[in-house]
Amino acid sequence: xxxxxxxxxxxxxxxxxxxxxxxxxxxxxxxxxxxxxxxxxxxxxxxxxxxxxxxxxxxxxxxxxxxxxxxxxxxxxxxxxxxxxxxxxxxxxxxxxxxxxxxxxxxxxxxxxxxxxxxxxxxxxxxxxxxxxxxxxxxxxxxxxxxxxxxxxxxxxxxxxxxxxxxxxxxxxxxxxxxxxxxxxxxxxxxxxxxxxxxxxxxxxxxxxxxxxxxxxxxxxxxxxxxxxxxxxxxxxxxxxxxxxxxxxxxxxxxxxxxxxxxxxxxxxxxxxxxxxxxxxxxxxxxxxxxxxxxxxxxxxxxxxxxxxxxxxxxxxxxxxxxxxxxxxxxxxxxxxxxxxxxxxxxxxxxxxxxxxxxxxxxxxxxxxxxxxxxxxxxxxxxxx
Amino acid sequence: xxxxxxxxxxxxxxxxxxxxxxxxxxxxxxxxxxxxxxxxxxxxxxxxxxxxxxxxxxxxxxxxxxxxxxxxxxxxxxxxxxxxxxxxxxxxxxxxxxxxxxxxxxxxxxxxxxxxxxxxxxxxxxxxxxxxxxxxxxxxxxxxxxxxxxxxxxxxxxxxxxxxxxxxxxxxxxxxxxxxxxxxxxxxxxxxxxxxxxxxxxxxxxxxxxxxxxxxxxxxxxxxxxxxxxxxxxxxxxxxxxxxxxxxxxxxxxxxxxxxxxxxxxxxxxxxxxxxxxxxxxxxxxxxxxxxxxxxxxxxxxxxxxxxxxxxxxxxxxxxxxxxxxxxxxxxxxxxxxxxxxxxxxxxxxxxxxxxxxxxxxxxxxxxxxxxxxxxxxx
Numbered sequence: 001x002x003x004x005x006x007x008x009x010x011x012x013x014x015x016x017x018x019x020x021x022x023x024x025x026x027x028x029x030x031x032x033x034x035x036x037x038x039x040x041x042x043x044x045x046x047x048x049x050x051x052x053x054x055x056x057x058x059x060x061x062x063x064x065x066x067x068x069x070x071x072x073x074x075x076x077x078x079x080x081x082x083x084x085x086x087x088x089x090x091x092x093x094x095x096x097x098x099x100x101x102x103x104x105x106x107x108x109x110x111x112x113x114x115x116x117x118x119x120x121x122x123x124x125x126x127x128x129x130x131x132x133x134x135x136x137x138x139x140x141x142x143x144x145x146x147x148x149x150x151x152x153x154x155x156x157x158x159x160x161x162x163x164x165x166x167x168x169x170x171x172x173x174x175x176x177x178x179x180x181x182x183x184x185x186x187x188x189x190x191x192x193x194x195x196x197x198x199x200x201x202x203x204x205x206x207x208x209x210x211x212x213x214x215x216x217x218x219x220x221x222x223x224x225x226x227x228x229x230x231x232x233x234x235x236x237x238x239x240x241x242x243x244x245x246x247x248x249x250x251x252x253x254x255x256x257x258x259x260x261x262x263x264x265x266x267x268x269x270x271x272x273x274x275x276x277x278x279x280x281x282x283x284x285x286x287x288x289x290x291x292x293x294x295x296x297x298x299x300x301x302x303x304x305x306x307x308x309x310x311x312x313x314x315x316x317x318x319x320x321x322x323x324x325x326x327x328x329x330x331x332x333x334x335x336x337x338x339x340x341x342x343x344x345x346x347x348x349x350x351x352x353x354x355x356x357x358x359x360x361x362x363x364x365x366x367x368x369x370x371x372x373x374x375x376x377x378x379x380x381x382x383x384x385x
Numbered sequence: 386x387x388x389x390x391x392x393x394x395x396x397x398x399x400x401x402x403x404x405x406x407x408x409x410x411x412x413x414x415x416x417x418x419x420x421x422x423x424x425x426x427x428x429x430x431x432x433x434x435x436x437x438x439x440x441x442x443x444x445x446x447x448x449x450x451x452x453x454x455x456x457x458x459x460x461x462x463x464x465x466x467x468x469x470x471x472x473x474x475x476x477x478x479x480x481x482x483x484x485x486x487x488x489x490x491x492x493x494x495x496x497x498x499x500x501x502x503x504x505x506x507x508x509x510x511x512x513x514x515x516x517x518x519x520x521x522x523x524x525x526x527x528x529x530x531x532x533x534x535x536x537x538x539x540x541x542x543x544x545x546x547x548x549x550x551x552x553x554x555x556x557x558x559x560x561x562x563x564x565x566x567x568x569x570x571x572x573x574x575x576x577x578x579x580x581x582x583x584x585x586x587x588x589x590x591x592x593x594x595x596x597x598x599x600x601x602x603x604x605x606x607x608x609x610x611x612x613x614x615x616x617x618x619x620x621x622x623x624x625x626x627x628x629x630x631x632x633x634x635x636x637x638x639x640x641x642x643x644x645x646x647x648x649x650x651x652x653x654x655x656x657x658x659x660x661x662x663x664x665x666x667x668x669x670x671x672x673x674x675x676x677x678x679x680x681x682x683x684x685x686x687x688x689x690x691x692x693x694x695x696x697x698x699x700x701x702x703x704x705x706x707x708x709x710x711x712x713x714x715x716x717x718x719x720x721x722x723x724x725x726x727x728x729x730x731x732x733x734x735x736x737x738x739x740x741x742x743x744x745x746x747x748x749x750x751x752x753x754x755x756x757x758x759x760x761x762x763x764x
Contacts, residue, residue: 061504
């Protein structure tokens with residue numbers, strides 16, 4: 001059977017709207033060096049590499065072979081995985097499966113995006129089925145807006161309910177030096193910001209970011225030797241059920257419902273709000289921050305606004321969500337899912353500094369992308385049995 | 386390594402232009418074929434790997450086109466972007482991790498809808514080398530020259546690979562280009578970029594393929610006896626062509642070394658019964674003989690001269706006809722693996738290599754075979 005697998009190092013770059021000081025390979029290398037330093041390893045310790053991004057954002061084909069000077073893959077095994085917005089979690093999943101397979105002991109994963117070199121929306125438009133759906137669902141924002149409207153209609157949630165998430169995540173980001181946006185804003189600021197696609201306003205939406213995130217996975221044979229507090233992968237699950245947006249039940253978002261059920265059953269989660277100490281969730285708009293916590297069983301359907309308003313998910317609450325500032329503060333698309341995993345790792349390692357959740361031992365990271373696809377990875381301080 | 390084996394395979398016919406079929410149409414066809422071949426239903430599959438490339442498909446998140454066609458609903462799924470053999474390897478890892486008992490791996494490509502030179506030009510560095518107009522063919526021509534100059538391999542020796550593989554394709558009903566040709570035909574064919582001529586190059590192909598991996602327990606349920614993964618390895622060389630010795634393939638040497646170590650192979654020429662290698666251009670097959678340790682460095686030309694890799698040779702290479710006879714780019718490596726499986730099963734029809742116990746499949750990624758994956762399967 002498979003090897004138990006832990007994360008022993010993380011490396012994140014400085015994130016901004018345009019990292020003009022580095023090219024793509026240098027951006028990758030910044031994350032790789034930091035992860036190796038964090039784990040106190042050198043490149044020669046790494047047995048295999050996994051890389052991921054979304055090709056059309058940088059216009060580079062075969063990124064695995066292109067990346068060598070930055071990723072350090074020279075004469076090493078490397079593969080590329082990519083699944084749209086879920087790429088960052090897909091990369092982390094692949095790092096886990098590489099090690100768990102027993103074929104590689106220490107695996108470096110690199111997830112990155114340099115959105116400043118692209119027309120982000122122009123690229124995303126091409127993801128959508130060209131004949132049936134492209135005219136309706138062009139770009140990333142429109143489908144999010146549709147889901148938000150459906151949610152509001154079904155449960156009577158308001159724009160203010162969502163704005164609270166925008167305020168929370170931006171406030172949390174003030175404590176994260178890696179975050180792209182450091183915004184001290186109020187619900188009123190969100191409400192007054194320009195409308196992009198009803199009901200999503202400018203401050204309800206994530207930015208587009210340049211950034212990279214590297215992780216180092218190691219097997220149970222070496223993890224504890226490398227790292228005083230390795231962070232164990234407790235379980236993972238994903239669902240990418242759909243190809244067409246029109247086929248997808250959006251409220252509730254069925255992929256996340258299914259992924260959560262599968263993950264929770266696997267690792268014995270019955271009360272996620274109590275059992276997880278912290279969550280880093282890929283929520284590209286403030287509305288997803290209200291709705292998707294319901295799919296994750298943190299509250300009953302329709303209970304999202306109340307849970308957010310109660311402060312349970314703020315820093316100091318029972319289960320803080322997005323201490324890093326989340327995707328609303330940083331969204332280097334291909335890297336975003338890996339950043340969630342990295343932030344959960346930092347929390348459990350006790351390395352999250354100003355944004356540390358005291359005593360965090362179990363964390364949940366999520367990824368979102370494609371046609372409303374969902375990825376979930378649970379991490380913990382205790383080695384799985 | 387725990388046991389993981391292939392219990393089902395499926396391929397479309399490889400064709401120059403599939404006008405009537407979309408990406409999901411092709412993926413559905415090979416998914417159903419692989420399930421039927423294994424005697425399983427989609428309910429027996431508990432995770433899926435799709436393989437596709439956004440540039441070749443002209444779509445961001447190219448995997449999004451095929452999620453329903455591969456039957457991934459309610460299952461874990463991921464996507465490898467690269468040659469299909471790398472995707473197959475990741476699919477096997479997911480079974481070996483103990484998380485899944487079966488993995489369906491699917492790959493598609495419609496090269497007829499793509500502009501090869503622009504798409505492969507995008508492999509090169511946007512500042513330094515892209516503007517030179519390098520693409521898969523022009524970069525391969527540089528490598529062919531470097532290889533021929535370094536080791537004295539001739540154009541005629543490369544042409545013999547084309548004659549052999551197109552001839553072998555006549556026995557493969559899935560192949561696109563079975564051809565009765567002679568060395569002279571290759572030599573006289575139109576020059577694409579010297580020394581590469583039309584018949585030294587693989588064709589433009591549409592197609593899809595699928596395999597199903599199963600662990601020991603799940604394999605018992607399948608109707609076909611599993612063909613086990615004995616060993617696998619992958620490795621990449623440097624990126625910039627100028628940083629590489631294009632006449633040699635250290636990354637293939639490294640990938641093969643790892644695969645052979647796992648499979649317990651010490652003398653590949655003797656212990657491997659058939660090899661399916663990535664002959665995207667005729668010279669590549671000769672180079673890969675060397676990288677795979679079938680002969681010493683520079684010995685590829687002599688190997689083809691002596692007929693060692695023909696159907697009656699000591700180690701038949703590309704009985705399927707290889708990439709020269711059908712090359713739906715992303716699909717290529719998985720097509721190699723499927724042929725290896727059919728050979729081990731004894732189901733390769735008129736192209737069957739007798740007593741095939743161990744078969745090798747090989748795939749490449751990036752310019753001039755920068756990254757290699759080698760897999761050994763057998764009983």
